Amino acid sequence: MxxxxxxxxxxxxxxxxxxxxxxxxxxxxxxxxxxxxxxxxxxxxxxxxxxxxxxxxxxxxxxxxxxxxxxxxxxxxxxxxxxxxxxxxxxxxxxxxxxxxxxxxxxxxxxxxxxxxxxxxxxxxxxxxxxxxxxxxxxxxxxxxxxxxxxxxxxxxxxxxxxxxxxxxxxxxxxxxxxxxxxIPPPQCNTADPLKALVFDSTFDHYRGVIANIALFGGEIQKGHKVVSAHTKKRYEVHEVGILTPNEQPTHKLYAGQVGYLIAGMKEVTEAQIGDTLFLYKQPVEPLPGFKSAKPMVFAGMYPVDQTEYNNLKSALERLTLNDSSVTVHRDSSLALGAGWRLGFLGLLHMEVFNQRLEQEYNMSVIVTAPTVPYKAVLSSAKLIKKDNCSPIGMLDYKKYLKALAQEVKT
Incomplete structure (x- = not known):
């Protein structure tokens, strides 16, 4: 190119x-x-x-x-x-x-x-x-x-x-x-500036590790360069850079203003943070602002069908949430279903698509609980109580529900 x-x-x-x-x-x-x-x-x-x-x-x-x-x-x-x-x-x-x-x-x-x-x-x-x-x-x-x-x-x-x-x-x-x-104006940046690359998306490849989609706001990058993550402070050697046409096409360099991908030997999904800034080793820059965190609206429990699949499901969730960083994941457990996670989604369709991708892309069969939303209740004492994991309630049961919450707080 x-x-x-x-x-x-x-x-x-x-x-x-x-x-x-x-x-x-x-x-x-x-x-x-x-x-x-x-x-x-x-x-x-x-x-x-x-x-x-x-x-x-x-x-x-x-x-x-x-x-x-x-x-x-x-x-x-x-x-x-x-x-x-x-x-x-x-x-x-x-x-x-x-x-x-x-x-x-x-x-x-x-x-x-x-x-x-x-x-x-x-x-x-x-x-x-x-x-x-x-x-x-x-x-x-x-x-x-x-x-x-x-x-x-x-x-x-x-x-x-x-x-x-x-x-x-x-x-x-x-x-x-x-x-x-x-x-549309051209990007306001210069190849003569120090490297400043924003990671705005990423995927995981079983053989090559994390593939980060980057936008260059300064400098240039090529194979062999040593880059540092502003978030983790870890150093990596660049193995490949390129553009998407729409399939991956390796190139000799990426320059300021371009959008492309980078492979730098990141083997763990925790190493590739969406919104992270990459810069050249010994040439630190002010990190880019990144992104506001997504606010989940719907929550559901997710458990492996067989507890022996727990670690496989954990790995699949980590890799899929790398590709869909708007999903929040917290460890959870159930007396009936065993160890699992509580996931936060932006909506019901988001939850359905995430579950479908988990099955299609990672061959994981899971048990997903009924989706719920967090509830807040203010008691007569002006004390605020929050309940994240509860069944939806109707208006007729609302007073009973508040009494139950108050009793739970007392005990």
Whole structure:
């Protein structure tokens, strides 16, 4: 891969409500730039997980590097396709940290919906350039004029900045790439600065260890460099760096402004912290801010079907939570089910998908208890008591429940 100056790099995410066409647009962008061959089989290419294919939704943010020529200039475009469901909004917030702009996709038939607004404000608060893209203009009931007025009214973005497309048919998709180059600024960094790399995602490979997705905010990195983790203070030697096209493609170096992956002999999942900053040995830098911790909303117990599988399940949970860092894990035990864990999820769909991935990717059969939410009760004495592990209660049982909690506190 030839060297691209920072001025020729654009990092952007695709954000939208569920089923507004993010992954289909990503397919067309990959095709137009020649990243993948143009065939009828290109359907949600960046949705790599089996659970994503089966459910038809994006669960994991996936990145890809595109090479594009416009008006005689060559550009490197780093695209991140993100989930649309609210249960996976943590994936969106982490992805935006590696970008300078977003494509806000809105369905020309459905218009602006809940996650459209939520994702807009995530991008707005991060001070990213926002390009509104009105998709599915080929549908019979499409009303792009109405959607443009919604966007102008709610987001204060002028109508003439909206791009009308049909991602399925490829109509006007080329204009989206041109808008990315015009509207999204290049990264504000320099290869002459000390190395500063943000770990914004990671996966675990049985043979190569942790594969960290990184965004470079300064300097450059190549095989043989010795890097240090700002979080663990451990030192590693870089074995491989590269870009995602969307499959891993090793390169000689990664430069400031680029998004890629790094393999540095991290064998334990605890060594790769999402939000960590990597820098060169003996060239310390101020760590990047990282990410706010996700706040779990739904809790459930998880236990191995057979207690002899406890250690295998523990290893599988560690590796899967590396890939999905929004899940919280605490050790727990049950008189009936034995030793296990109490897991916190962002929602019920998040819990279902996590359990399905555990079975499909790690061949683990588990017992999952009924999901619950934490309860708080204020007694007449003004004492606050919290209960995390209790069955849902109806309004008719509410007074009985408070009395039971009060009695529990007394004893």
């Amino acid at each position: 030839s060297t691209y100056p920072v001025e020729s790099i654009r990092n952007f995410s695709i954000i939208a409500h569920v089923d507004h066409g993010k992954s289909t647009l990503a397919d067309r962008l990959l095709e137009i730039t020649g990243t993948i061959a143009k065939t009828d089989h290109n359907k949600q290419v960046l949705d790599k997980l089996q659970v994503e294919r089966e459910r038809g939704i994006t669960v994991k943010a996936q990145s890809a590097s595109l090479f594009y020529s416009h008006e005689g200039a060559n550009y490197l475009l780093n695209l991140i396709d993100t989930p649309g469901h609210v249960d996976f909004s943590y994936e969106v917030s982490r992805s935006l940290s590696a970008c300078q702009g977003v494509l806000l996709v809105v369905d020309a038939n459905q218009g602006i919906q809940a996650q459209t607004v939520a994702n807009f404000y995530l991008a707005f608060e991060a001070q990213l350039a926002i390009i509104p893209v009105i998709n599915k203009i080929d549908l019979k009931n499409a009303d792009p004029e109405r959607v443009e007025k919604q966007i102008e009214k709610l987001f204060d973005i002028p109508v003439d900045e909206c791009v009308r497309i049909s991602a399925k048919q490829g109509t006007n998709v080329e204009k989206v790439l041109q808008k990315v180059i015009e509207k």
